[in-house]
Amino acid sequence: MNALTVIFLTAVAACSGAQLPWYPGLYGAHPGLHSWYRSGLPLMPQPTMRSMAPVPMTYNMAPFASMAPIHSQYGAQNEFGQYSFGYNAGLSARNEMRDAFGNVQGSFNYVDANGKVQTQQYVADALGFRVSGTNLPEAPAPAVPQYTPEVASARAAHQAAHSEAAAAAAATPATQ
Incomplete structure (x- = not known):
């Protein structure tokens, strides 16, 4: 059986306890509102009525999350x-x-x-x-190094020396 079907049926069964006819909730304790009271065969002992001050009824209901139906x-x-x-x-x-x-x-x-x-x-x-x-962290963009003036001039001098050496090597004929 589909797991979501089982979960749904369990939630329906758990939430339907207040709808049972013998539940002494809002409508269960009032004779005449249900057909089983009119049959003369009560399923529970009839409550005794006493003249007391009305007491507000409270219900302790467990919170539940509503389930979204499967569309497809x-x-x-x-x-x-x-x-x-x-x-x-x-x-x-x-x-x-x-x-x-x-x-x-x-x-x-x-x-x-x-x-x-x-x-x-x-x-x-x-x-x-x-x-x-969308919820995974992203690495920061790599930082481009900024050279100090000393490093920039040393790099330029090195590049000039390298270019000069490459030109000299290309000018001399290869000896075999």
Whole structure:
């Protein structure tokens, strides 16, 4: 069974406890509102009514995260080892494919805690595993060295000497 289906059914079962007819919540303690009270066969002992001051009812409900429904999903595989699969679930999506040579590439995205969409793309092939993403740190740009005046003049003198030596070597005939 699909794991998301199991999670969804578990969440529905957990949240439906307040809808049971014997639940002494907002409507459960009032006879006549449910058909099983009218049948004469109560499923629970009838509450005794006392004249007391009204007490506000409180409920302790566990917080829950709403699940985004899966809008689409797909999957395919063949005898050569190629496959592709993916899904789109509203707040997240993923796709991946593998070719017959074992190269895998894919991407996924999700909404982070700050409400920003994060996207990652990855490739696994003969060059290794490579990933790029919107939430990965980037290295700073390499700094171009700035030479001091002394170093700049020494480099120029060295370049001039090198050019002079290369011209002299080209002017002399090669002896064998």
